[in-house]
Amino acid sequence: MVDPEFPTPKILQPPFKDIVESTFSLSSGGIGCLLHEIQTLDLPDANKWETGEITSLRSNLFANPYAQDWVYDHEQSNAQYAPQHIVPFSSQHKLLIRGAPNYFEEMKRKMKDLSFKHTTDSLKNGDADTYR
Amino acid sequence: MMWSLASYKLAMMIAVLDQTTYDASKRGCPIPSDYVPPNLIGDALKPWEYVFNEPLPTFGGLCQRALGTFKQIQDPSNPLTAHIPKVSLLTQLI
Structure with missing residues (x-):
């Protein structure tokens, strides 16, 4: 009982x-x-x-459908997966996750630029054999 | 920059866990700290031990390590992840 x-x-x-x-x-x-x-x-x-x-x-x-419904505000359209209780830091969490594609693309572009600069600097310094 | 990307992705994972554990707790079915997914018990556990060279952590252990690692590698210049150390992830478990 x-x-x-x-x-x-x-x-x-x-x-x-x-x-x-x-x-x-x-x-x-x-x-x-x-x-x-x-x-x-x-x-x-x-x-x-x-x-x-x-x-x-x-x-x-x-x-996961639960995370997708939460982050992209699908509460009304899919009640099966949407959260019932929203965490206090929800708005900050959503900003973080929604901004991820832009942030990742920007960081990867910077990494490629650095890699290219490293290669060209090495060639200028006579390290061409390294890249043959 | 790899550290920056790593801290960002880890922050995203902690954010999803924070929402999930909070919701579960408020619904009356809090996630046990010692929870291990049934599909990873038994033979399925061996790949984890082989790859990571350690026993499979519990759910609470994994959350603790995620938060601890994030605090070590946090990118202080990123305002989008500044709130992550304040989440009450561990207290939402039982």
Whole structure:
């Protein structure tokens, strides 16, 4: 018999179950995969099978319908996945996630410019053999 | 710049987790701190141990590491991620 003053917590149900499980994903950029890449960022001989997670926005976590409905304000159109309770930092979180494509493109463009400058500087300094 | 991208992406993941754990908590089904997805128990656990050379962390452990790592690599010049260290992610678990 359940004591009404101490109700038993409900078990995880979709979409929470799905979104929680996707954080552990090894194959598509879950948190574990990203943390591992961060840890090995400075190691030249590290296992780089997951290279690209940092520079990519690909992740089951972001593609989850729950996250999509929350970030892009689909509360009215898809009640099945939309959040019922909005976290206090929601507006800041949405700004962060919505701005990601522009931020990533800008940073990657800067990295390419730096790489190009490094190459041309090396050629000017007579390091052409390096690039043959 | 790689550190900047890494801190940005990690902040995005923490943001989604913050919303999810808050919503779950308010709905009366808070996520247990020691939760491990059933599909990663047993044989499915072996790839994680092989690749990462460590036991599979629990949900709470992963959140803790995510926040700790973010604080270490945070890009102070990025105003979009400045609020992340203030999230109450861990207290929303049981």
